[in-house]
Amino acid sequence: MPTPTKGARLGGSPSHQRLILANLATALFEHGRITTTEAKARRLRPYAEQLITKAKTDTVANRRQVVKVIRDKSVLHTLFTEIGPAMATRPGGYTRITKIGPRKGDNAPMAVIEIVEGKEFSATTESTSAAPAAEPTVNDADDAAEVETDVVAGAPADEAETEPATSEEVEASAEAVEEASADAEPENAADDKA
Incomplete structure (x- = not known):
């Protein structure tokens, strides 16, 4: 049985914290990087890395465990077909947290959490975002x-x-x-x- 988190939880209740982390993980896998508070980023990191570890081996059991958290089927597909195989050779450390300074409104410390890009994952993201190559011109x-x-x-x-x-x-x-x-x-x- 996991030990409960000591101190204040994100959102106040344990159920709300689980929902916040699930939504943050979904956004992280969908976009590759998200900006959030440092506290949420620190809580999200081990949570997301466990999901990526399960996505490295595409089995029915692993998919069922991940679908408990990631409800969006397109994000689930991206996790198991792109992110998981790209991280297959890495033993861990799939995410990176970078502090970016305080938020303007309430001075909360902000951070960017992003997926460390593997060879295959970076190739797919670049190919989808890059414009098609221009045809060579004739002199x-x-x-x-x-x-x-x-x-x-x-x-x-x-x-x-x-x-x-x-x-x-x-x-x-x-x-x-x-x-x-x-x-x-x-x-x-x-x-x-x-």
């Missing part, structure tokens, strides 16, 4: 160059196989176009003089 010199394509003999024009040009081929064809234009200018100038 004006590339537009001026024309790339010759080979047409398969006997095939209709729509089904012709073409190979994409590499940047070296495009640069070489651009240089050839420039040389051809440079060669054409002196001939025209010689014709004008004659």
